[in-house]
Amino acid sequence: xxxxxxxxxxxxxxxxxxxxxxxxxxxVPWIFLAPGVIVFAIYVVIPVFQSFxxxxxxxxxxxxxxxxxxxxxxxxxFQDEQFWTSLKNNIYWLVxxxxxxxxxxxxxxxxxxxxxxxxxxxxxxxxxxxxSGVVVGLVFSWFYEPSHGLLNTIxxxxxxxxxxxxxxxNLVTPSIIAAGLWPQIAYCMILYLTGLTAVxxxxxxxxxxxxxxGLKLLWHVIIPQLRPATFIAVVxxxxxxxxxxxxxxxxxxxxxxxxxxILAYFMFQQSITNFRMGYGAAIAVVLFLIMSVFIAxxxxxxxxxxxx
Amino acid sequence: xxxxxxxxxxxxxxxAYYAAIIIALVCWLMPLLAVxxxxxxxxxDFNVGNYWGMPKEWKFSNYADVFRQTPMLRYxxxxxxxxxxxxxxxxxxxxLAGYALAKYRFRGNLLIxxxxxxxxxxxxxxxxxxxxxxxxxxxxxxxxxALIFFHLAFQTGFCALFxxxxxxxxxxxLMESARVEGANxxxxxxxxxxxxxxxxxxxxxVLIFTFIxxxxxxxxxxxxxxxxxxxxxxxxxxxxxxxxxxxxxxAGSLIAALPPVAMFFILQRQFISGLTLGxxx
Numbered sequence: 180x181x182x183x184x185x186x187x188x189x190x191x192x193x194x195x196x197x198x199x200x201x202x203x204x205x206x207v208p209w210i211f212l213a214p215g216v217i218v219f220a221i222y223v224v225i226p227v228f229q230s231f232x233x234x235x236x237x238x239x240x241x242x243x244x245x246x247x248x249x250x251x252x253x254x255x256x257f258q259d260e261q262f263w264t265s266l267k268n269n270i271y272w273l274v275x276x277x278x279x280x281x282x283x284x285x286x287x288x289x290x291x292x293x294x295x296x297x298x299x300x301x302x303x304x305x306x307x308x309x310x311s312g313v314v315v316g317l318v319f320s321w322f323y324e325p326s327h328g329l330l331n332t333i334x335x336x337x338x339x340x341x342x343x344x345x346x347x348x349n350l351v352t353p354s355i356i357a358a359g360l361w362p363q364i365a366y367c368m369i370l371y372l373t374g375l376t377a378v379x380x381x382x383x384x385x386x387x388x389x390x391x392x393g394l395k396l397l398w399h400v401i402i403p404q405l406r407p408a409t410f411i412a413v414v415x416x417x418x419x420x421x422x423x424x425x426x427x428x429x430x431x432x433x434x435x436x437x438x439x440x441i442l443a444y445f446m447f448q449q450s451i452t453n454f455r456m457g458y459g460a461a462i463a464v465v466l467f468l469i470m471s472v473f474i475a476x477x478x479x480x481x482x483x484x485x486x487x
Numbered sequence: 488x489x490x491x492x493x494x495x496x497x498x499x500x501x502x503a504y505y506a507a508i509i510i511a512l513v514c515w516l517m518p519l520l521a522v523x524x525x526x527x528x529x530x531x532d533f534n535v536g537n538y539w540g541m542p543k544e545w546k547f548s549n550y551a552d553v554f555r556q557t558p559m560l561r562y563x564x565x566x567x568x569x570x571x572x573x574x575x576x577x578x579x580x581x582x583l584a585g586y587a588l589a590k591y592r593f594r595g596n597l598l599i600x601x602x603x604x605x606x607x608x609x610x611x612x613x614x615x616x617x618x619x620x621x622x623x624x625x626x627x628x629x630x631x632x633a634l635i636f637f638h639l640a641f642q643t644g645f646c647a648l649f650x651x652x653x654x655x656x657x658x659x660x661l662m663e664s665a666r667v668e669g670a671n672x673x674x675x676x677x678x679x680x681x682x683x684x685x686x687x688x689x690x691x692x693v694l695i696f697t698f699i700x701x702x703x704x705x706x707x708x709x710x711x712x713x714x715x716x717x718x719x720x721x722x723x724x725x726x727x728x729x730x731x732x733x734x735x736x737x738a739g740s741l742i743a744a745l746p747p748v749a750m751f752f753i754l755q756r757q758f759i760s761g762l763t764l765g766x767x768x
Binding site: 194204205207208209211212214215216218219221222223224225226227230231233240286288290291292293294300302303304305306307309310311312313314317318319321322324327328329332364366369370373375377378380383392396397400401410418420422424425428429435442443446447449450451456459460463464466467471474478482485 | 489490491492493494504505507508510511515517518519521522525538539545580581583584586587588591596597599601602603604605606608609610611612613614615616617618619620623636637639640641643644647672675676677697700701702703704707708719720722723726733736737740743744747749750751752755758761762763
């Protein structure tokens, strides 16, 4: 962390006076920054490094002493079947979650009309996003409930066999992902609805005169112009997929037999339930490294934009 | 406009469109409609197997039962006690930081900005053990402060990103003329910049209110007793106690969801402008 004393080359477009009431102008931005930077460092930046360090120890979280085990936790992790199941599920989440931007765009196009009452329709499509993961988890647990849930009632009406999505090893992860997609699609939809308002109408008219319509128009004219919305939609979807925890915890506790576990949940379970803080930290490090790829990608994009 | 305005389409196409919207909306909200219906059903209905038919009577008293039979009110209150100071603190710190990042050039500016942005994306699990230990060591574990401090600090990252981008759009000429008139840097911030930021402050407040209100993970990690538990972990605990009383679980879920949902419907414009920041441009 840079300290307030660090020298600054001040070259604002507006040249303020050098000194005022004894406070050097170089210090001013640091005074504004200090509180935010300090709390953010304490609660976010430093803990990341602490977790890396902690992942080299065996520790139950209670004893005052930690046992150094080097890369032992990682060694064990890579032999742990539950780790591979969780990692596979994470990848599954990541891939299927990318349906979020696609379906979100489809709904946005469906709703991008100036019709009376459309505002409320848009809000109704959007508002699952403001529900907490716990509520979404409970809503879908009831929907999926094997003996009386609405899903099976509907399947029954069509003469289809009933399913128990949350206790079937093969159905459990897709069923939770479907619940997770519900608010995620809503988020992507709103990003695209905003993006669509900014699409240049003259270009659309020009393309229409050239005979482009429907999917062709969408693909060649609209989607390229929606790039900023797509970028954000994909970023928040990836982050959302890797961050998901609430639904797994609420709907299945990782079950049946750990089949719906993901790294975030596996980490929580090892640290809190099994008192293996060092092992948990090692899992968190792996999850963090996966996320870092996307964070780096996002930062690179952002810095490029900044430099215009 | 894309797609072509539906008003220009033929009448059958228009009606097909309206029908499609309604069907899509019903499918979209189906799981939620199921919960609403269940929350109003009586126990007798369940006993005779009437799960999805017309309820014999509409039991609004299920909602009262949630408050009567469980600490739901306490949980809601706890969430409010945790959420409000965290929202206020995060926005205050982020406004200061965002101003520095937007309007001053100094070495480290971009680096600090990147730190806020990157930090905002890290998985919570990488912070979990150290943050929990810190709370335990400071004697904050299982208190409101454990959650208030964490949310305040974490949301500062997101808010700083938002604030910096918003303040960047304010013209430099404003600050320049204030400097010519002899205002110092802090007066400029307080008297010139801050009043112009009201719309951004409102948008951000609504948005992070929802984020913090809905937090589940940190509530699970940092507190455990009913006296401080927020509504998310509270609800999840109640579910364990009620097991098959779906009418109560449904009513409880809807109660827990109501404040952010109400906030969203009332302050929709602010909410969406906060969320879609950067979706255009």
